[in-house]
Amino acid sequence: MTPNPVTVDPQATLKEVATLMLEQDIGAVLVMEGDRPTGIITDRDIVIRAVAYGHDSGTAVTDYTTGDVFTMDADTSVEDAADEMGRQQLRRLPVTENGRVVGIVSIGDLAVRASGNADEQALQGVSVPSDNHNS
Structure with missing residues (x-):
């Protein structure tokens, strides 16, 4: 287990998450509302669900997360x-x-x-x- 996973709140943007992934050398970030995980987003999600369709990097990450964690x-x-x-x-x-x-x-x-x-x-x-x- 990797302790203390990197998390963001639902208002984080794709750019913010991608920057965190780069800085932390990770491929997934948990989206949290308080102590509750509401989604997870991976580097692959960003590429396949957002970049490939030309979506703006300022878009909220929740549009691209996998929910029901x-x-x-x-x-x-x-x-x-x-x-x-x-x-x-x-x-x-x-x-x-x-x-x-x-x-x-x-x-x-x-x-x-x-x-x-x-x-x-x-x-x-x-x-x-x-x-x-x-x-």
């Missing part, structure tokens, strides 16, 4: 998290503790830090085509 509790096992990432087709999974976001797990984290085949479990589900476009 699925989270898991911090004491969830790596294997269970990987299974759920596969089922939900998620490449990134915010981690909560007492209802507050404390980190984020990516498939890359599973590949680098997990023992066994947790990354393969998650990737198998994510690689299955679906209508769900979570990042």
